[in-house]
Every structure is written in structure tokens, then in C-alpha cells.
Amino acid sequence: MINTSEILQTVHMITEEKLDIRTITMGISLYSCIHPDSRELYRRIYDKITHQAERLVPVGEALECEFGIPIVNKRISVSPISLIAAACRDPLTAARAMDDAARETGVNFIGGYTALVQKGLTESDRRLIDSLPEALAETERVCASVNVASTRAGIDMDAVRLCGEAVKEIAERTRETDASGCMKLVIFSNAVEDNPFMAGAFHGPGEGESCINVGISGPGVVKRALEKEARGAPFDVVAETIKRTAFKITRVGQLVAREASSRLGVPFGIVDLSLAPTPAMGDSVAHILEEMGLEVCGCAGTTAALALLNDAVKKGGVMASSQVGGLSGAFIPVSEDIGMINAARSGALCIEKLEAMTCVCSVGLDMIAVPGNTPASTLAAIIADEAAIGMVNSKTTAVRLIPAPGKDVGDEVEFGGLFGRAPIMRVSPYSSEAFIARGGRIPAPLQSLKN
Amino acid sequence: MEKKNQAVVTVVGRDTIGIIAKVSRILAEHDANILDISQTVLSGMFNMIMIVDISLSEFAALSGALSTLGEQIGLEIRIQRSEIFDAMHRI
Numbered sequence: 266m267i268n269t270s271e272i273l274q275t276v277h278m279i280t281e282e283k284l285d286i287r288t289i290t291m292g293i294s295l296y297s298c299i300h301p302d303s304r305e306l307y308r309r310i311y312d313k314i315t316h317q318a319e320r321l322v323p324v325g326e327a328l329e330c331e332f333g334i335p336i337v338n339k340r341i342s343v344s345p346i347s348l349i350a351a352a353c354r355d356p357l358t359a360a361r362a363m364d365d366a367a368r369e370t371g372v373n374f375i376g377g378y379t380a381l382v383q384k385g386l387t388e389s390d391r392r393l394i395d396s397l398p399e400a401l402a403e404t405e406r407v408c409a410s411v412n413v414a415s416t417r418a419g420i421d422m423d424a425v426r427l428c429g430e431a432v433k434e435i436a437e438r439t440r441e442t443d444a445s446g447c448m449k450l451v452i453f454s455n456a457v458e459d460n461p462f463m464a465g466a467f468h469g470p471g472e473g474e475s476c477i478n479v480g481i482s483g484p485g486v487v488k489r490a491l492e493k494e495a496r497g498a499p500f501d502v503v504a505e506t507i508k509r510t511a512f513k514i515t516r517v518g519q520l521v522a523r524e525a526s527s528r529l530g531v532p533f534g535i536v537d538l539s540l541a542p543t544p545a546m547g548d549s550v551a552h553i554l555e556e557m558g559l560e561v562c563g564c565a566g567t568t569a570a571l572a573l574l575n576d577a578v579k580k581g582g583v584m585a586s587s588q589v590g591g592l593s594g595a596f597i598p599v600s601e602d603i604g605m606i607n608a609a610r611s612g613a614l615c616i617e618k619l620e621a622m623t624c625v626c627s628v629g630l631d632m633i634a635v636p637g638n639t640p641a642s643t644l645a646a647i648i649a650d651e652a653a654i655g656m657v658n659s660k661t662t663a664v665r666l667i668p669a670p671g672k673d674v675g676d677e678v679e680f681g682g683l684f685g686r687a688p689i690m691r692v693s694p695y696s697s698e699a700f701i702a703r704g705g706r707i708p709a710p711l712q713s714l715k716n
Numbered sequence: 717m718e719k720k721n722q723a724v725v726t727v728v729g730r731d732t733i734g735i736i737a738k739v740s741r742i743l744a745e746h747d748a749n750i751l752d753i754s755q756t757v758l759s760g761m762f763n764m765i766m767i768v769d770i771s772l773s774e775f776a777a778l779s780g781a782l783s784t785l786g787e788q789i790g791l792e793i794r795i796q797r798s799e800i801f802d803a804m805h806r807i
Contacts, residue, residue, distance in 0.1 A: 267724075267798070269754055271805040272765055276726050276794065331775050333796030513804045520803040 279334050282489050283548045284514060286521050287482040287541045288338040289325050290461035292468035292534060293317050293475050295344040295377075299351075303358040306350065310359055314341060314366035314375075317475055317531075322371040324528045328521055336521065337482075337683070341367060342466035343377035351389035356396050357403075364404035374449075376466035378409035381456070384418040384706075386427075394424070397431040401446040402438035408464035414454035414652035416659045420707040425652065428452045429645025429701065432666055436637065440670040443678040447667040448632065452648050454655030454662045459535050460591045465628075465663055476534030477526045478591060481518035484540045485547045486510055487578075491556045503557060504577045511538065511581030519586040537591025538582035539627060540574070542602035544685030550574075550595050551604025562604050563614030571595060572625035592661060594627025600667075600680060600687035601632055610677075610688045616647075624654055629662035634678045634687035637670040644668060646697035649707075657710050721771040722751070722798040725782065729791030731762035738789065739766070742781050747772035762791070767798070 278284040298309035318341050325339040343349075343363065350356040360378055367375040378400055380390040397409055411428055414420035432447055439446035451465035458469020461478035468476075490510040495502045518536045526533035542550045551562035554570045575594045583589050597619065599605045608614035616633065623629040629651045635644075648664045655662030669678045672689050679686040727739060736755070743750060743766075752767040770778065779795050786793035 267801040267805055269765055272724055272726065272801055273763075275801055275804050276728075276796075280792075327776070330779055331797045332800045333794050334800065516803040517800060520799055524799075 278483075278486050282483070282485040283543075283545060284483045284486050284517070285335040285337050286479060286518060287539070288340050288461050288463075288480040289321070289336055289521070289525050290340040290342055290466055290478045290480065291318050291321050291475065291529070291531065292342045292459065292472055292478060294468055294472065295349045299349055301352045303353045303355045306353045306355070307358050307362040310349070310362035311366045314343065314363070315369050318370045318372065320529060324525060328524055332521065334517060334521070338373055340372050340461070340463060340466065341370065341375045342461070342468045343375065344468050345379040345381055345470065346377055347380035347387070347390045347393040348470065350393070351387065354389070354392065356389070356393045357400055360396070360400040360404050360407050363407050367406040372406070374406050374408050374463045376408040376410065376463050377468060378407050379411065379467040381412045382421050382424040383412050383415040385421060386424055391427070394427045394431055397450060398434040398438045398446070401435050401449050408449045408466065410451045410453055410456065410465045410467060412453040412456035413648065414656045416455060416656050417709055419709040420454070420649060420652045420656060422649065422701070422707060423704045425649050426645050426701050426704060428648055429641040432644050433641040433668060436668045436670055443669045443672070443680070444667045445680060448665065448680060448684055450665065452664045454652035455660060457591060457661055461537050462539065462541065462592060464665065472534070473532065475531045477522060477529060477531050478534040478537065479518050479522035479525070480537040480539055480541065480591065481514055482539070482541045483514040484542050484550045484553055486514060487540065488547070488549070488553045488556055491553065500573060504573055507574060507577035508581030511578045512585045515582035515585035533588065535588045535590030536582075536586040538578055538586070538589055538593040539591065540578055540595040542596060542598065543683050544601055544603050544606070546603060549602045549604035550597060551602050551608055555604060561611065561613040562608040563618050567618065568621050568625055571597070571622050575626040592627045596627055596631065597622055598632035598665075599690075600634065600685040601683060602685070606686060606688065609690060616690050616692060620650065620654070623651065623662055624658060627661070629655070630664045630666065632665055632667070632684070632687060634667045634669050634672070634689045635692050636673045636689055637668050638673070639668045639692055640696070640698065642696065642698040642701040643692060645701045647692070649701070653707070720798055721769060723748070723768050723770045723795050724798050724801060725766040725768060725793065725795045727762065727764040727791055727793045729762055731757050731760055732789065735762060735789070735791065736764065738785060739764075739782070739793065742778070742785055743768055746774065746778040746781060748778060
């Protein structure tokens with residue numbers, strides 16, 4: 266029998282410490298929809314998604330009610346569209362079908378407008394990347410991603426250049442809303458195939474017909490546990506406390522994932538053990554780092570603190586779930602974390618420090634607003650730097666930059682809701698033009714002689 | 717984990733007359749059977765936990781009725797399936 270204090274602890278985590286399930290994401294394979302005629306392609310994609318995900322939102326809402334825990338997002342990811350739309354040569358039709366199907370099923374985002382180009386670009390990949398500005402400006406709920414590098418293939422620098430140009434163009438096409446289109450594009454190195462988190466979610470080519478992936482959250486719970494149990498204690502105690510907390514959080518994720526999977530009749534995929542912050546007070550990863558003794562996130566020691574946090578979350582969570590996957594780790598999206606926003610505002614946190622932090626945690630330079638006049642080549646070079654970190658360290662890294670038109674350092678952009686707001690961060694004023702103009706591939710790194 | 721069809725009702729707020737009576741009445745109306753009750757009042761703050769069998773209840777309706785009652789009498793009343801507590805605190 267569960268005792269009173271355990272019951273109250275769980276209730277407290279949910280009501281006061283903002284424990285929630287961040288997303289239930291249904292992955293859907295679209296291979297069966299491939300057709301050379303664009304009208305037929307539209308119909309097949311729309312029908313398949315709306316049929317398969319018909320009950321996703323109602324089931325998600327029922328689970329919220331019964332378990333008494335918020336499930337913030339219900340989402341869909343689909344097979345990379347560059348593969349699905351290759352025969353009909355019209356990726357935009359697929360984007361429209363995805364958008365319409367997302368609206369019909371009631372999900373707020375649908376991911377998978379994706380090209381996997383780490384080793385080279387097919388004609389279809391190129392068409393998809395070229396169509397990104399139009400697709401993201403025109404649709405509301407479609408999220409896109411491009412994988413430009415991997416540890417085994419190296420970095421495709423032609424794709425990196427195209428992505429830099431695409432980001433710039435998307436910003437221009439959505440300038441009315443402070444380049445909000447850029448929030449829906451993630452550029453990856455070592456992208457994972459079962460990530461439930463947007464904007465980078467897609468249903469990988471190696472996945473089955475359909476699956477349920479769940480992303481958990483809970484920075485507030487970890488912060489509170491450290492305050493209560495580990496204030497001033499040595500790091501061993503800090504790591505233990507985080508592990509225990511991550512275990513509890515993940516068990517809830519596993520429960521919801523299994524329950525959603527059985528009610529929807531769709532196999533359970535993975536639980537993603539991520540600490541995903543929101544701009545709400547008490548839901549910040551930066552504040553966990555500050556609880557460890559840093560005056561402000563971004564000061565010396567931040568990378569070490571984040572390394573400990575990231576590792577302890579995984580160690581605690583791994584035993585709590587039968588299948589772990591996705592991005593699993595601590596996220597550091599600047600605009601979505603009140604502690605990061607404040608650190609960036611005060612100048613304590615700069616892009617270069619964030620880049621260092623991405624070496625030891627999940628994902629990468631995420632939701633970072635930069636001056637609107639940043640050249641495409643500089644954006645591409647930042648993408649290349651981040652891709653190199655992922656490639657060399659055999660980890661996933663990603664870039665989601667927002668070059669806000671007409672804005673400069675000192676300004677802020679407001680995205681609203683979970684996306685938060687971001688102070689414009691300084692980027693190097695020196696040119697990477699000639700570096701990016703080279704194109705070609707950066708070869709895959711050696712996997713031995715590790716130093 | 718087997719389905720137990722049990723839920724946990726938690727009631728937190730200022731102590732007033734008749735809280736248990738009101739909550740119990742709603743549970744009875746929705747065919748939920750009370751298995752266990754524990755209750756404390758600490759400096760005027762009422763804290764009650766009930767374990768109920770909901771095999772015969774329609775969960776959404778019961779949950780809605782309890783939160784409506786909570787709003788009426790100014791208390792926070794939640795009902796959650798017991799699996800979430802088992803998952804978090806038992807291996």
C-alpha cells in the first residue's frame with residue numbers, strides 16, 4: 266500500500282513543481298503513401314495520418330484526467346518527406362497534407378518534413394531544402410529537420426550551406442512574427458529516429474509502421490529535490506539525488522507511454538528521458554545548475570555542472586523504463602528557459618559558452634535569437650561547428666537559430682507560450698564566407714586514437 | 717502491473733464542517749466504494765486521502781463532479797488512478 270507521504274509527494278510534484286508529461290508523439294510511417302501523382306499523394310498522406318492518429322488527442326486527454334498529470338503536447342511524427350515525396354517531386358503537397366491532417370486530429374505540431382543528407386543530397390532532398398521557406402511560412406503546424414552530419418558519414422558541407430541560406434530565407438518570409446518560422450526547423454548531426462520532441466521529431470526509416478514515444482519533463486522537480494536533500498552537499502550527493510528523482514519522473518513517463526500504447530493499439534516505442542524546461546517560473550534547467558552553486562548560468566563551472574546533471578538524469582531514468590531513446594538528456598533552449606533568458610540578458614551566457622555546454626548535454630544551440638543581419642554563411646558556419654561537435658563526440662547535436670529581421674543585440678523577440686522569449690545574442694562579426702563557399706564533405710572522424 | 721481499478725482522492729484546504737460527508741456523497745453517487753481514509757488537520761489545514769474502488773464508476777464524470785465540489789467549497793480535490801503512485805514509489 267502506498268503511504269500518505271508518498272501520495273502527497275506525487276501530488277506536490279505535479280501541482281507545485283510542474284511535473285508533467287511533455288509530449289506523447291505518435292510516429293507514423295508514410296511509406297505506403299508514396300505516389301507519383303501529387304493529388305493522390307496528398308490524399309494518401311492525409312487519410313493515413315487522420316486514420317492512424319484519430320484517437321491520439323482524446324486518449325491523451327483521458328490519461329491526463331485519470332492519472333491527474335498534465336500531458337502538455339500530443340504530436341505526430343512521420344517518415345522523412347524527402348523520401349515520401351521523391352516520386353512526385355513535390356514536397357510542398359506533402360507539407361500541406363501534413364498540416365491539414367494535424368489540424369484535423371487536433372495535434373499542435375507534426376514533424377517529419379525532413380531530409381537525411383549527411384552523406385549527400387538526392388534531387389528530392391534538394392527540393393525539400395529549397396522548399397523549406399515556403400513550407401514553413403505557409404503551414405502552421407509542420408516542423409522540419411535536416412540531418413547534415415553523422416559520426417559515420419562526416420559533414421555534408423553543401424547541405425550545411427543550403428541550410429544556412431534556408432534559415433535566412435525563412436526568417437525573411439516570417440519577418441512579421443519575428444522569424445517564427447525558424448522555430449520549426451532543426452538542423453541535426455547524428456539525428457535520432459525516435460525523438461518525440463519538436464521541432465526535430467521524425468519517424469525514422471528504421472522504425473516500424475507506427476509507435477508511441479513519450480517525452481517527459483520535470484526540471485522543477487529536480488531543482489526542488491536538490492534544495493531539500495542536497496544543499497551544500499558534495500557532488501556525490503547531488504548526483505544521487507538527481508538519479509533518484511529522474512527515476513521517479515521516468516516511471517510516470519513509462520506508465521503513461523504503456524497505457525497510451527495499449528489504448529491506442531500502437532506499439533510502445535521509447536521514453537525520452539529529457540529535462541525539458543518551459544519559460545514558466547520553477548521549470549528551468551538553468552536554475553538547477555545555479556542550485557549547484559553557480560552564481561548565474563554561463564559562469565565558469567557551468568559545463569561541469571551540466572555534465573553531471575545530464576549523466577545523472579540518464580542513469581536514474583534508464584532503469585525506470587523498458588525502452589529508452591530519443592534525445593534523452595537535459596535541454597538548453599535559451600528562449601524556453603527563464604534562467605537561460607535571464608543569464609543571456611545579463612550577458613553571463615554567450616553563444617560560445619552555450620556551444621561548450623552542448624558538448625556534454627542533449628541537443629545543441631537551441632532557440633537562440635541572433636541579429637537579423639547575420640549573413641547566411643555565418644549561420645551555416647555555426648551549424649558546421651555544432652555538427653562537428655556531434656560528429657566527433659558521437660552524439661546528437663542540433664541547431665535552431667532565429668535571425669530576427671530588423672533586430673540586433675539588446676533587442677528581444679517574443680514567441681509566446683512554451684517558446685518563450687529570447688534576447689538577441691551576439692555572434693562573431695568576422696566572416697566565414699570563404700569557408701562555407703568551399704562545399705564538399707568533411708570526412709568522418711577516426712574512431713580510434715581517442716585523445 | 718495488473719489493473720487494480722483503484723484511485724486516490726486527495727483533498728487539501730481549509731477545514732470546514734462536512735467535507736468528508738460531501739466528498740463521500742459524490743463518491744457514492746458515482747458508485748465508487750471507499751476502501752480507506754486517512755485524514756489530518758494541521759493548524760486549520762485539512763488534508764485527506766481516500767483510497768476508492770472505481771470498478772463501477774465512470775471516471776471522467778466522477779472526476780468532474782469532485783472538482784466541481786472542490787470549487788464550490790473552496791478546497792482542492794483531485795482523483796488519480798492509483799497506478800501513478802505505484803509507478804513512482806514501488807519497483
